[in-house]
Amino acid sequence: MVVKCGGSIINQLTPNFFKSLQELKNNGYDVVLVHGGGPDIQHVLSALNIQSEFVNGMRKTSKEVLQVVQMVLSGKVNKNLVMMLQKEQISSVGLSGCDGNLLEAKAIDVASFGYVGEVTKVNQSLLKSLLDGGYMPVISSLGIDPNGDCLNINADLAAGAVAKALHAKQLLFVTDVPGILNNDTLIQNTTPDEINDLIDEGIISGGMIPKVKAALSALSETLHQVHIISGTESFVTDDGDVKGTSITNNQMNGVMNL
């Protein structure tokens, strides 16, 4: 199972959220955590008076911006998350996508986005070694290019790529809203076709767009369902269902239990 923690919620995750993660581990799931940290990056960029803009949901990343992204994601955010997990008795190892060539990546389009990449290969054996050793890998969304240099990767897309590479059965996006909302009403179940309509109608916008795009691209023969959930509560019901919004392949119906 791949769980992506968004920067919007990473500093407000609750003990109940960690309890649900622990339950998943107790139920035999190998959990890999991928995280972002957009607000923390923004905070440091603003403090240093460094400008950055978003193009199609991606932060345009100059060399100067990249240094801050690297420092914040693989430093403060990654280590805080590892410490939070360990306080909840979940043994974790924090890595950036550069460590052990974990997330090999290529630049998307340097002229438009700067040093922004997309994942081309995941070092599965490194993740397997950690999982076999009883550790939860905690991955910050940086990639390593063919020259061995760092690239900034949108964390939703990084999580989708990790889920695809590992043939994960479940992909959860943890964020600061209870799921996909339509006029404040939670959409509990939806499909790729409906999602595309919701984007066209402007109901899904901003930071929700890369999340649903990553979800749609990760859905596959092995991954039938992606969930978008809040990090402020336990996310599994007493019946073992995942709360929030579940996105299921168009042709499949029904809710999957954990």
Ligand SMILES: Nc1ncnc2c1ncn2[C@@H]1O[C@H](COP(=O)(O)OP(=O)(O)O)[C@@H](O)[C@H]1O
């Ligand atoms: N239809 C929608 N339902 C819920 N949230 C939405 C929707 N459209 C846009 N959003 C926005 O997406 C945000 C989550 O994305 P983002 O801020 O990038 O979070 P994260 O840091 O967790 O990836 C929500 O806080 C909300 O403002």
Ligand SMILES: CC(=O)N[C@@H](CCC(=O)OP(=O)(O)O)C(=O)O
């Ligand atoms: C290329 C790109 O946009 N990278 C993101 C990486 C962090 C991220 O995605 O964090 P969230 O999950 O909090 O959005 C950024 O620089 O903000």
